[in-house]
Amino acid sequence: MLPTLLEQTTTRVNAEIDPALHIWGWEIAVYLFLGGLVAGLLILSALLLWRPREQPPSRILQFAPLVALALLSLGMGALFLDLAYKLHVFRFYTAFRPTSPMSWGAWILVLIYPVAALSGLVALGPDARAWLLKKLPLGKVLAWAEGKRQALLGATLAGGVGLGIYTGLLLGTLTARIQWNTAVLGPLFLTSGLSSGAAFLLLFKLDEVDRHRLVRWDMLALVVEAVLIGAMLLGFANAGAAGQLAAEALLGGAWTASFWSLVVVMGIAVPLLLEGIEIKKHLPLVAVTPTLVLLGGLALRAVLLAAGQDSGFRMLP
Amino acid sequence: MQRREFIKITGMTALGVAAASSAVLPKDSQAAVDPGTDGDHTVATFCELCFWKCGVLAHVKDGKVTKIVGNPDHPLSRGALCPRGTGGTGLLYDPDRLKKPMIRVGERGQQKFKEVEWGEALDYVAAKLKDIAAKHGPESVAMFAHGFGGSFFKHLLNAYGSDNVGAPSYAQCRGAREVGFQLTFGTALGSPEVIDLENSRAIALIGSHLGENMHNTQVQEFAKAIERGAQLIVVDPRFSTAAGKARHWLPIKPGTDMALLLAWIHVMLNEGLYDRDYIEKYAVGLEQLKAHVADKTPEWASLETGLEASQIVDSIRVLAGARPAALLHPGRHTAWYGDDAQRARAMAIVNALLGSYGRRGGIYYPTKLGVPKYAGIPDYPHKFKPTPDKPKGKVYPFADESLAHGLRDASIPGTADYDIKAWLVYGTNLIQALPEPKKTIEAIQHLDLLVAVDVLPAEIVGYADVILPEATYLERWDDVVVTPYKEQYIAIRQAAVKPLYDSKPGWWIAKELANRLGLGAYFPWNDAAEMVKARLAAGKFDVDAVLKQGVALGARKPVFIEDGAPAVFATPSKKIELFSQQLADAGLDPLPKYTPPDEPGAGQFRLLMGRTPTHTFGRTTNNRFLSEVYSDNELWLNAQVARELGLENGTQVRVVNQDGVKSNALRLKATQRIRHDCVFMVHGYGHSAAGLNFAKGRGADDAALVTRIKVDPLFGGTGMSVNFVAIERA
Amino acid sequence: MNREKRYVMVVDTRLCVGCKACVLACKAENNTPDGFCRDWIVEDIWGLFPNLRAEIRSERCNHCSNAPCVDACPTGASHKVDGGIVLVDHDLCTGCKACIASCPYDARYVHPDGYVDKCTFCAHRVADGKTTACVAICPTKTLHFGDANDPQSEVAQLLASRRHKVLHPETGCEPNLYFLT
Ligand SMILES: Nc1nc2c(c(=O)[nH]1)N[C@H]1C(S)=C(S)[C@@H](COP(=O)(O)OP(=O)(O)OC[C@H]3O[C@@H](n4cnc5c(=O)[nH]c(N)nc54)[C@H](O)[C@@H]3O)O[C@H]1N2
Ligand SMILES: Nc1nc2c(c(=O)[nH]1)N[C@H]1C(S)=C(S)[C@@H](COP(=O)(O)OP(=O)(O)OC[C@H]3O[C@@H](n4cnc5c(=O)[nH]c(N)nc54)[C@H](O)[C@@H]3O)O[C@H]1N2
Ligand code: SF4
Ligand code: SF4
Ligand code: SF4
Ligand code: SF4
């Protein structure tokens, strides 16, 4: 049997690689968060708009796809900021690499633009449409889109799902980072994106039915999130030395405090509690709860992004 | 961990047909980018990052050296290099290099200088030298030199009338070994050591930390021996790199090697493990030796050394089992405890008993090529006065080179037979190389003149009156080098590029000084290139081929007794002297005796020092290229002891020696790799010279902590591992 | 015979003294930016004083047969060339760093010029029939480079005759940097 390894020294001190990987900072956390949020927004708005209504939906719903596009642009801006070779950003679009989630992501992002833009037109209420048509000669487009309403919303839904899964898959496929080496990451990020999307909408004025639906959905998403986190930790527990290392980071290591306080308590438990109270007691929902959910979503990305980079095979014997 | 596969597969099927098309707009990206570091031509020369003189090829492109690789034709490099050899560009392009001659304006040691033209600097030095010769005699000028370019200055000094040349590479380095082996076998081992490591079947190292001590060929041969299955025994208080490869690591208590060696001899004689025929034929003194070690049992040595008796016995059995292709490495830096020449004697005796002197896998008889002198250089006109390198009335009967610290001491008026009044310092940083640095600085204050010829503003340069910036080895020609070695060869140094700044080659500086001193006749050639070519031509070498290859090989001659080399021992008895009548006659121990070392006080540790592969002393610590992989030294301390002291790996600490000298802060390396009673640091750090912008203040200077020495009675060498330090948080 | 080449490097840990000549030679050959290296030395010590065991390894990109960095790259900048050498095409690289995150050996880094860099197995030298710079300099002959698919090659023979390992085989990357133990 090998005696325990006691001392390891290395001469390598490459910046951002050593002593621990630190290639992705806040930009990627924001990108992943906004990506998830946009995915949630697209999915939820598509669902809520699915059935044409008598009354125009609340303003925020009318604008949801377009707002999602604006947020998506912000996210892509963050991604761009992270690129080390910004001049070569166009290279994402001179190739499609099916094995590369990053490539999928790049293409999904650009495909979402036209789909979400057209859904955005369809979603607009009469006032907004009238105003828009005065400004821009979009009559034909709008008519065409109106005819394909269901298909467009379906595509938006699909785009949202794709985007949501992608944000999770991006890290999840990077199995070199032990912390990300879990099948739960994709669903987790998707769910968190849904709850962020719901929370985002809840920050605005909504009619009671939509509001209730969204709160229910958000609660469900939060519960599923909690379950997935549990599953992730359990998975680690059963994954040998690597899993142990991954679990330790969240259960008794460098990232434990931020994970539990920001992600679990602030981002999931407290909002769940508040939403429960609000629904039971029919209290008016305040901005506090959705804000916490959104911050929690951002924290989830930031913490896992950092913890994952901090965990590699170099830490294993 | 097959999840990557899994995700890939699910991803692919889920996302379907798209997978078929692998790339839109394919681009052929087969070729690797050529970094373009190959030169448009290469220059064959030899390295000067240390003193081993490996052949290198300097790649030159647009007048710049782009990289340095090993010369496959050179027997000392065989195409490979040690890490320092690759780093010559780091010296050549060191922004801190000396750029212009300078004359001191401030107090000595204040490091205040004014830049002057060469003419002024050389006139100044020549005038002073003339003046000193008139007032005190030329012998009052001493030279300290380390490095090949020093030959021109030694020649100049001899012509001027002094033979007082010393280098810390003797009394502070190889001296003890040379004396011990010379006394025993009649010949010193020189550099490169004449050892046939590559063919050894068993090798024992006393300290010699091969692999950290990176003399290129030696390490090559060491590795080759290991590859061929040689058994390795490493005696070192520290788990050195070599110890990591050893079958037996003997973590000896520092300063007790003599006890181990005597016990080894005891076992060899007792168990009949020695080479009877060889000893009978070639050696004298076996009976005295037997009697001498009769009570030096492994059990006795175990108590002294902290080693287990069984380990002592097993290790010598392994070594002796491979004789005569067995080698107890003679060591190199042997200036440890003051009884060093005697320890080297004991090591020589072990080698004698192994029958390894003159044998394959042991110590060989070197051969060398001759190159005629440059014709027409007059003989030196003087008989030199004996060197005043010892205190008045003191004799060190077996010193065969001058003692650098002795010449230093002679500069403090009245201490030696006559006073040294001026120093010419070439390529040696006396402040870090000599023990008792305070004394060095005191001696300097008494001088009439201190001239430093250097490439960098090292500490000693800061004390100079005149600084003469030399061109680096890549920018200059030097004399032909003739090395006694296994293979006969000569090599040359030629400039790869023109000198940067206003630096000048050593030959030029020496020649210009000679002209000003009326000694121009001693430098009759125009430049070193002309001189080298003339010497090669006179020796019937193919000059063009030598210029191209950088080296010329001679026919192989036998270097081992078994191949027909004569078994010669140049001792008075013409035999290997196990018992040394010479020592007895000088009133010294004819057989090596063990004296227990001093013990550290409470909370103190013995300070040991050594090398790191990527640096040569303090010579390269300003080399930014080499420092990419090692930039600061660390203090090695046993991890258990560190815990007891409440110190963690990586803590910044200082050490304070027994005389209250406190070091710079350095990082603690808390490690299992060292005994509990000593600490270790790499020599050459903690520079204080203002101009060494990179190295200044990095790590700690071991030399500053060597405020005490033990002087070797045989040759005056300075044992320097006799200092103790306590550790405190920085 | 016309079989496909598989370039590998074989590192004899018994011989390596951790001198770092290979690291510096690579820096000089490839003009690696200050502060970055394509190869590096890892020293492992096991045990408690005085029962210690050491292993010294000269490490670099493994030029994995199943290279996640190539898979992760969105632009095709990370790609394989003949003999299985994994290269980064500077012109295609966006600096997105997905490949860095995907490498279990942390063998890559971002070059200050923006693209991602790592060991190339000195492909520019190999193309000229030379060995790599690190192999050429190594004073202990620890390093060997060649085509493992050629049974006559030194590397194939070393792998056939000596005990060896790769680092973290569980990654499934199938590294081509072998360590003789
Ligand atoms: N990279 C590199 N290589 C070099 C040099 C360099 O500067 N850099 N310098 C060259 C020169 S000039 C020389 S002289 C040599 C020096 O190289 P060596 O002759 O090998 O050096 P030493 O200083 O004698 O040995 C240092 C080793 O001895 C151990 N040691 C200390 N005290 C004791 C003791 O009491 N007993 C025993 N058994 N071991 C002890 C230390 O732990 C350390 O491992 O290196 C040469 N090679
Ligand atoms: N405390 C302590 N003292 C020691 C040792 C130790 O381990 N510890 N080791 C001892 C040993 S083994 C030895 S060999 C000695 C060596 O000690 P030194 O003889 O001092 O050797 P270096 O440190 O190599 O000397 C370097 C000087 O040469 C200069 N130099 C470099 N290249 C050139 C050149 O081309 N031309 C000129 N003109 N100058 C050049 C450098 O800038 C530097 O100032 O030190 C001994 N002293
Ligand atoms: S051993 Fe290294 S530093 Fe010394 S001469 Fe050879 S290559 Fe240069
Ligand atoms: S050059 Fe050779 S011996 Fe030195 S560290 Fe590299 S592989 Fe090891
Ligand atoms: S070691 Fe890393 S960079 Fe090299 S091929 Fe494998 S995954 Fe890619
Ligand atoms: S950084 Fe460059 S090489 Fe790496 S994945 Fe991105 S585009 Fe490819």
Ligand code: SF4
């Ligand atoms: S193969 Fe070339 S690029 Fe790779 S580490 Fe060796 S020298 Fe550097």
Ligand SMILES: [Mo]
């Ligand atoms: Mo030395």
